[in-house]
Amino acid sequence: MILLASLRRVWAVWLKELIQMRRDRLTFGMMIGIPVIQLILFGYAINSDPKHLPTAIFVEEQTPIVRSILQGLENSGYYEIILQTSDPEEGQRLLASGKVAFVVTIPPGFTERLVRGDRPQILIEADASDPSASSNAISRARAIIAGALKRELTGTLSYLAPTREAYDLVVQAKYNPEGITYYNIVPGLLGIILTMTLVMITSIAMTRESEKGTMENLLAMPARPLEVMIGKISPYVMVGAVQTCVVLIAAKVLFRVPFEGEMWLLLVGVAVFVIANLALGFTFSTVAKTQMQAMQLTFFFFLPSMLLSGFMFPFRGMPEWAQNIGSVLPLTHFLRVVRGVMLKGSEFADVRDPIIAMGIFAIAVSILAMLRYRKTLD
Amino acid sequence: MSAPLAIDVHNLVKRFGDKVAVNGVDIQMPYGQVWGFLGPNGSGKTTTIRMICGLLNTTEGEGTCLGYDIAKESREIKIRTGYMTQRFSFWGDLTIRENLEFVARLYQLPKMKAKVDETLENLGLGHRQHQVADALSGGWKQRLALAAVTMHKPELLLLDEPTAGVDPQARRDFWDEIHHLSTNGMTVLVSTHYMDEAERCDKIAYLSNGEMVTKGTVADIIDRSGLVTFTAEGDGIRELAVLLKKSSGVEHVAYFGSALHVSGMNREHLEAALQTSALDGVSWKEVRPSLEDSFIALMNSSGEDTRMHQ
Numbered sequence A: 001m002i003l004l005a006s007l008r009r010v011w012a013v014w015l016k017e018l019i020q021m022r023r024d025r026l027t028f029g030m031m032i033g034i035p036v037i038q039l040i041l042f043g044y045a046i047n048s049d050p051k052h053l054p055t056a057i058f059v060e061e062q063t064p065i066v067r068s069i070l071q072g073l074e075n076s077g078y079y080e081i082i083l084q085t086s087d088p089e090e091g092q093r094l095l096a097s098g099k100v101a102f103v104v105t106i107p108p109g110f111t112e113r114l115v116r117g118d119r120p121q122i123l124i125e126a127d128a129s130d131p132s133a134s135s136n137a138i139s140r141a142r143a144i145i146a147g148a149l150k151r152e153l154t155g156t157l158s159y160l161a162p163t164r165e166a167y168d169l170v171v172q173a174k175y176n177p178e179g180i181t182y183y184n185i186v187p188g189l190l191g192i193i194l195t196m197t198l199v200m201i202t203s204i205a206m207t208r209e210s211e212k213g214t215m216e217n218l219l220a221m222p223a224r225p226l227e228v229m230i231g232k233i234s235p236y237v238m239v240g241a242v243q244t245c246v247v248l249i250a251a252k253v254l255f256r257v258p259f260e261g262e263m264w265l266l267l268v269g270v271a272v273f274v275i276a277n278l279a280l281g282f283t284f285s286t287v288a289k290t291q292m293q294a295m296q297l298t299f300f301f302f303l304p305s306m307l308l309s310g311f312m313f314p315f316r317g318m319p320e321w322a323q324n325i326g327s328v329l330p331l332t333h334f335l336r337v338v339r340g341v342m343l344k345g346s347e348f349a350d351v352r353d354p355i356i357a358m359g360i361f362a363i364a365v366s367i368l369a370m371l372r373y374r375k376t377l378d
Numbered sequence B: 001m002s003a004p005l006a007i008d009v010h011n012l013v014k015r016f017g018d019k020v021a022v023n024g025v026d027i028q029m030p031y032g033q034v035w036g037f038l039g040p041n042g043s044g045k046t047t048t049i050r051m052i053c054g055l056l057n058t059t060e061g062e063g064t065c066l067g068y069d070i071a072k073e074s075r076e077i078k079i080r081t082g083y084m085t086q087r088f089s090f091w092g093d094l095t096i097r098e099n100l101e102f103v104a105r106l107y108q109l110p111k112m113k114a115k116v117d118e119t120l121e122n123l124g125l126g127h128r129q130h131q132v133a134d135a136l137s138g139g140w141k142q143r144l145a146l147a148a149v150t151m152h153k154p155e156l157l158l159l160d161e162p163t164a165g166v167d168p169q170a171r172r173d174f175w176d177e178i179h180h181l182s183t184n185g186m187t188v189l190v191s192t193h194y195m196d197e198a199e200r201c202d203k204i205a206y207l208s209n210g211e212m213v214t215k216g217t218v219a220d221i222i223d224r225s226g227l228v229t230f231t232a233e234g235d236g237i238r239e240l241a242v243l244l245k246k247s248s249g250v251e252h253v254a255y256f257g258s259a260l261h262v263s264g265m266n267r268e269h270l271e272a273a274l275q276t277s278a279l280d281g282v283s284w285k286e287v288r289p290s291l292e293d294s295f296i297a298l299m300n301s302s303g304e305d306t307r308m309h310q
């Protein structure tokens, strides 16, 4: 009976919030508009196909086959050879300083071993810290080199061409130890969008009551803090669901991101993450006095989420203190879940820990909100 | 033991930082009465009402409201009280109907739809029920708020300046409604700045500077003020007013239509002042001081520093 009465009060708050949400055109538009705009912006960045990337070549021989490979790289438009050197150190220095995006190493005796059928190596070292820039060039490399060799390996050498690749192409993505490719960005974007909109919206929904003076009325009525919190948060769970659908559809249709894992597992992760963010937004609203302050708090939280979660920079590449901060943020754990499930086909056992971490965050923040919730106007 | 009290609070004190908003207020209000809560701006009326219904923690003092402890049992108090805030605090972006429905749901009123329909009917807002509350004029907002806070039939009504900005006809209807609710057993505490409203109350409590200066019936308060009032009529009362305002022994001078009310705390001094500034064509008559005369005297004697600290 008591529970039923309580649920009916939650229902009352829920309905009221839903109506207000629907009527506030600007905020409502923002909830759908932000994911779309972010997808378009990032999608544009992803789809852009950077060419003429500065490249250094470390090569000691100048045989027709080597020349043909270099020619092929340059003709593709992706690689712009700015330096040929026989000093192995120099290429590394340029790569480290960011002056070149690639170092292509053709080892000594390459031609000779190729002709002998020894499958010599070609090494491409890439500055992968900007994966959207380097990934296209890398993915084309094999075809470019194959094309160049095909032209050379005719006549007496044609026996080498059709059987199998006569060389071994090795790609080393440097400065990106986790091998982030642009595929990672779209799932990550789901986390970014949910964090930004949901935290902001809930934190505003509550401070709006204080600012408009309706808080006094709400407090004068017999609704318990937890009932108000659940009633106020739950309409936005639906917003999170809609945003998730938008991003997942875009990931599949527009960006052709593979989906290796199970959908239900992803949705479990999304649900916990959404609740964690909504609870955090509610907590912010118990701290902030005005909607402006609520916004500022949201951004104060959003910035480290974006920078330290592994969305922008590889998580393992960050200094330890930054990793420590990052481990507290729900986005960090969500990225592991969403990237794991979508890209690596992770099972529940693989993503259990990050899901639990998000759950703990949600509970801790909710408790904080309940402690901070003012039952009076003081 | 005496009869149980609807409000029984002792020595309520509320400080906001250094600012003392309420300074030791006692209220013992029996069930079923209508009490007026008066006092200049910033005297602590709103703050006191908020402490009574558990919306503000008290800094000092304790008491009960409807038999429940104001510090510990605020939820029980909230269920049984209707509190109409000074500033309109219903949701402007919800329609009139949605606001009433929200209240009805939160209090879990049975037959919610019928109850809301009936309330709208009584309000005369049936045809506007689907407009957002922000579209209502100030006076209509007040009426909506009163209807909303009485829907769950509270035992105690706390109305904080419910008729501010309401036209005279609506104000009269408002008070008819208050008395109607009161005859049905509701206890009503209403703060107001209007004298005619104060005169409709069973008792008046007058707050100044956070302290309860006086309380009692209208007659009690006028008697206790010890005020002597004369009224003057005729040509030249404007010059007279200017003169009298500066005289010692004159507490205050106020126009009542074409007449002038001159009041003082001491009969001899007042009469002396009137003698010295006598003018031809002006006739004098002693009258019983009005409630307003008494209040202005109260404000002058106790409220001067209130205003300075605002």
Ligand SMILES: Nc1ncnc2c1ncn2[C@@H]1O[C@H](COP(=O)(O)OP(=O)(O)OP(=O)(O)O)[C@@H](O)[C@H]1O
Binding pocket: B016, B019, B020, B021, B022, B039, B040, B041, B042, B043, B044, B045, B046, B047, B048, B086
């Ligand atoms: N939240 C608060 N923080 C600080 N000071 C406050 C707060 N609320 C009220 N006060 C101060 O307490 C005093 C009493 O205010 P209160 O609103 O109770 O007066 P009031 O009698 O209702 O006045 P009015 O007739 O203008 O409504 C005022 O000086 C006010 O500035």
Ligand SMILES: [Mg+2]
Binding pocket: B045, B046, B047, B086, B160
């Ligand atoms: Mg007030």
